[in-house]
Amino acid sequence: MEIFANLALGFGVALSPFNLLMCLIGVLLGTLIGVLPGVGPVATIAMLLPITFNLNPIGALIMLAGIYYGAQYGGSTTAILVNLPGESSSVVTCLDGYQMARQGRAGPALATAALGSFFAGCVSTLIVAMFAPPLAEVALKFGPAEYFSLMVLGLVAAVVLAHGSLLKAIAMVILGLLLGLVGTDVNSGVLRFAFGISELADGIGFVTVAMGMFGLAEIITNLEDKGTREVFTKKITHLWPTKQDWKRLWAPVLRGTFLGSALGILPGGGALLSSFAAYTLEKKVSRFSHEFGKGAIEGVAAPESANNAGAQTSFIPLLTLGIPSNAVMALMIGAMMIQGIAPGPQVMTERKELFWGMIASMWVGNLMLVVLNLPLIGMWIKLLTVPYRILYPSILVFMAIGVYSLSNNPFDVLLMGIFGLLGYVCVKLECEPAPMILGFILGPLMEENLRRAMLLSRGDPMTFIQKPISAGFIIASVILLVIIALPALRKKREEVFVEEA
């Protein structure tokens, strides 16, 4: 079995002392920012990106991956104890987790979240190991037309999953694509939209945009209200779920894991969508659906398993196609490029140790996370009592230093400020930044593939429909768009997001 040989190679890499340390740092940081509301994995990874330049590629990627799935564990703690999503993907966990805590069952809720996440982490690691190689083989046959259509599908999916108005989400994607074009055009060497500013010759840095749109805008929005938090600092007496709980939670964990794994693979998918879909599904199929919202353990088990599964399987499109499915994956591409690795199907064959090492590290990281989150839970609870007025100046310092160090130039910080302003305006106008970020990353890639495809087909746009794989992607995109544009479903989608908010 080749898969076992490969996994063995991976564990050999992941268990080296240095990589273990990187993994530990990653999951620790991930839990930390997951616990803290108002600091997300996007801003954190963006902050650390310049620093990874000094690390070796495997260590850097292992650490960054750990932050993403570690944040899924940490987010649930805050959701259960404070009724605030520490992470956007634990929004639904608030519903039942907090109710459980109020009933004095915070311990079992935390344990369910951690163990469910661990189970999901193990399964989805295997899924990545099984499905990534065949997918990469298919991807090696992709030409520019297929790549272009796949990116269209990815962007459409991102739009479907965005909150609120469909039109505005599409517009944000296109705005992102346009901003991605700033800089030197690779084909003609013409400097586009640079307005004579020499710093813009290489384009706008992705980190700068992400930090502005997510990091700065988030801080400013958080400073608007004087929210007070009620933390369950009472001693958590028993952690272990009762026998009755176990009986009720194994099926939701299984369903959550598989649903989450499937949705994570989708372009535009990831932890957020998975947790949300799993909660909705569970509410439909559960025998205890009347208890949902009042402290049903299923309402914690399913979404927490799903978000971790989704976080991990969203690495599949990144590793096999070189296409990011969400903002975090877009940052991972950035990290790979910093290290001189061109993301794509060839990574698996040319950088075997990197690919399998990363997969193995996910399992190792999940194991660390269970230990970090169950016995050490008290430490994280203390952290929740740190007031935001201490927290945000610290975040500001790291963000400013991180962005400045990208090219040792104050201009990048200025750009971050401009995007912070744009991000704040977007929050006010209910335009979501996530689709824009995805468009921003894909902009140059899409233009490049579109040009090549059109050159090969001598200017005939039918090429996108004549090639079977490409046609499949286009048809899927159209179907997706039509489905959500239908009035009945549109209403449903809006309801769904209202419920989530």
Add this chain to the structure above:
Amino acid sequence: MKVKGPKEFWAGLMFIAFGLFFLFWAQINYQMGSAVRMGPGYFPSVLGGLLAVLGALVLIDAFVEAGPKVPSFHFRPLIMILLSCLAFAYTLKPLGLVGATALLVYLGALGGHEFKFKEVTILYVVLVIFSVLVFVKGLTLPFPIWPAFME
């Protein structure tokens, strides 16, 4: 005609402005080329036009469907946070990490609801020591630590 959805109204205008800007700038300055050999102006023109059209649709929506008001802007955190970042970036070379971080932390803290001088000062000292140790000594970022006039 009455604006029923203010959020859509302003969002629509924003998209139209961005779209038209990219469209016209590309048209004036860059070559379009043909579908077979696309010039640097082709893709941005198409996208810019598309964005303007979408913006117009959003704008129409604002007159058809009722929506919530735009929540008011809080200028104090907005201005102080942006200002603190800029102050840091443009004073890092002349004032060093010690001076620039002071501006960043104090100005940033002024953007919040409470400003306790003692607390912010402690926070500042901790952050400066941490940044110097981790970023300058540990990760060897080429930042000056002290203001230039003290060197």
